[in-house]
Amino acid sequence: MTYQDALDFLYPLHRFGIRPGLERVFALLDLLGAPQKRLGQVVHVAGTNGKGTVSASLASIFQASGRKTALYTSPHLVDFTERIRINGVQIPRERVVHYCSLLKSAVIDNHSTFFEATTAIAFAWFADEGVDVSIIETGMGGRLDATNIVDSDYVVLTSIGFDHTEWLGGTLALIAAEKAAIIKKGCSVFTAVSDPESLRPIRTMAARCDAPLLSSVTDAVCRVSAREPGMIELDISTVLRRYPALKVPLTGFFHASNVTLAVMVAESAGIGAEHISLGLERLLQTGYRARLEKIGVSPTVLLDVSHNPDGIRETVNTLCSFRHCYHQVWVVLGLASDKDAKAVVRELLRLNASFVVVPIPSERSASSELLCSLCQEEGAEATVFTNGREALASLRATAGDDDLILVTGSFYLAGDIIASGI
Structure with missing residues (x-):
């Protein structure tokens, strides 16, 4: 099997469309030795918008602190391998071929979707490479998303809005409940959601899971102290300390709430101010692109x-x-x-x-x-x-x-x- 053969096998799996459920991805992961149990610390990120900014910011910060950091995002822009990275480096094409060869029969037998197969490939590579931390974006929603088989240490819920309503529901409360379902027992939860309708199911799930909930709206203050095309400078204060003059190579003050979430998670993970600042400066080295x-x-x-x-x-x-x-x-x-x-x-x-x-x-x-x-x-x-x-x-x-x-x-x-x- 060549890399092109692997893509020719994976891409047609889109024909199965979106099929919420976890049994098929569990079957694939069992075949690979349950790599989802060997991902190091796990940060699971869901939300209608802002997942990419939070995930890239966190990956860059963890990398700056010296931790071997996996990043799983979707979709890709040009090449499939963009979705799956360790310390900013895309998965080698030969590893895609290797895992596709192992999974092909099971994918066919189980009628697995493209995203399920891709998730299995990502988790297998991360586990085989012995990563210290994994930043995992959901594909859609949360409750029945293929990524919702990880035991998260940290959960981030960025924003709640109307998208994929045919699958997630037609109200903000229903959509929020679907995304909040990635909260696991005892994990730490961080959110930028502030409207009562969306926040209520998040609070309910966090309480049910004995998961402490922190908000970038009420538990932190972020000021945009300077902005120009291609760069914002943030002054962020959490309940523990202040992070002045954080330079982030992004356009738009709307990124501030997502960067604040990343800083709060990093702080909770014991990462110091110097590495947080350095990681944000290096954000674009994670492959983050096409946001203005x-x-x-x-x-x-x-x-x-x-x-x-x-x-x-x-x-x-x-x-x-x-x-x-x-x-x-x-x-x-x-x-x-x-x-x-x-x-x-x-x-x-x-x-x-x-x-x-x-x-x-x-x-x-x-x-x-x-x-x-x-x-x-x-x-x-x-x-x-x-x-x-x-x-x-x-x-x-x-x-x-x-x-x-x-x-x-x-x-x-x-x-x-x-x-x-x-």
Whole structure:
């Protein structure tokens, strides 16, 4: 089996779609010797938005402290191996081949999903490499997510919003309950959730599990002392100490609550201020990309993976603070068919932008024609291009030097742009 053979085996597993449940992933892990029991300290991260920021921040901080740190995230942008890293290094392709060879028959027999197979590969490699700590992102929800077979030392619940409602429920309380189900007996829980409807089931689950609950809203104070495109400086005070002048190479003050969560977890794990500061400065070395990432100048081009109304709202809020710097704003937009397109478009309209609508490179892509019509119905100027690469190339050739081009709406779209090298 070659690496391409392994991918050709894994990717078609998407045909099984989303199938919540833990029995199939347990079967795969049993075949590999139960690696989920050999992951070192485990930080399990769930939430509608912000998982990537918290996970990357924590991975970088733990690495800076000298601990061998595993990081499991999804989806990837360009290559499958991005999902599975130790100390920032992606899993070698030959190890993907090795674990695929071991799992292939069981995956076929059990009708395992892509995410279940990927989770088994990640946990097997982490265990075989003897990691000290594992930062594990949920794929979707929590209760029946394939990652919910770990015994967590720390649980982080970032935010609760409307996404994947067909699986998680149509109210914030139901969605929060699904995500809070990753809380385990005696673990420490950290959350940025503040609205009562979402917080109630989190508190209930934490109490049921005798798990102490800390909030970045009530148990810490974070001030953004400086911000500019590509860098924020935070002053964070927890119940134990103050962390002044933390430099974080991100754009947008909305990252502050997620970085605060990471600092609180790191502090609880006994990591000192020097390593916390150093880890945050090195955040991008974890492979964290496409969060309002500047990939071009004259015109400015920003690449962003926000893909639901709450995430887009935070992106737009940030860009509104810089809007006066740009003459015209262009939005290259591609969405999956299960997203609330109208809510996304209405948020983006606050930028007074012109839209270029494209399909995302996925069978789950929303119709470009329907999305374009929606933009026009909402009063925006909108056109359709065949793909994001052509749209961006055309805009770069025609937009003014003082214009802004925002490419947003999907991990798939961002990954295609990165892969193109445009």
